[in-house]
Amino acid sequence: MRPRLSDLHEEPREWHRRGLRHPDEIASLVHTRLLENVPADPTYRDFFSTE
Numbered sequence: 001m002r003p004r005l006s007d008l009h010e011e012p013r014e015w016h017r018r019g020l021r022h023p024d025e026i027a028s029l030v031h032t033r034l035l036e037n038v039p040a041d042p043t044y045r046d047f048f049s050t051e
Helices: 005-010 012-017 023-035
Strands: none
Touching: 012 023
16 A cells, blocks of 8 residues: 555655655754854755755
8 A cells, every 4th residue: 555645744754765854853943043043044954964
């Protein structure tokens, strides 16, 4: 049985397989940047994983 696309969207492992971060991870990065004194401009590593 093939998994549904909506199920795959919920699985961080599927995002990582394609070299991307899961939306929840990006939301966490944004939240951290807003609360801490970090540069305002995002970097490449904020959106793409090297796993």
